[in-house]
Amino acid sequence: MKVIWIPFAKKQVRHTAKYINKEFGKIARDKFLLNVHESNRLIGINPKIGKVEPTLVARAIEYRSLVTAHLNKIVYCEAEDHVTVVAFWDCRRDPNTLAAQVR
Secondary structure, rough: OOEEEEEHHHHHHHHHHHHHHHHOOHHHHHHHHHHHHHHHHHHHOOOOHHOOHHHOOOOOOOOEEEEEOOEEEEEEOOOOEEEEEEEEEEEEEEEEEHHHHOO
């Protein structure tokens, strides 16, 4: 199944990768990006792999999340022919603030 990232989610990954590169170096950044790409591949193979996102259960659409790179998670929803990634969250932040970012 095709996985589509909205621009907001892509921006969050780029921002995190830049931070990791600055603070921990290129090897850590590359490992982080490899982990994100592997999680993306797994979501494409089996969209039900992630758990239902508890902060978004009141929404009309079912959102799921998959923890990746230890401190982050990919938040996505499934359509008939594709999966849309709507956010890339830092798990250390307040979940209510992050939930407000998902439209």
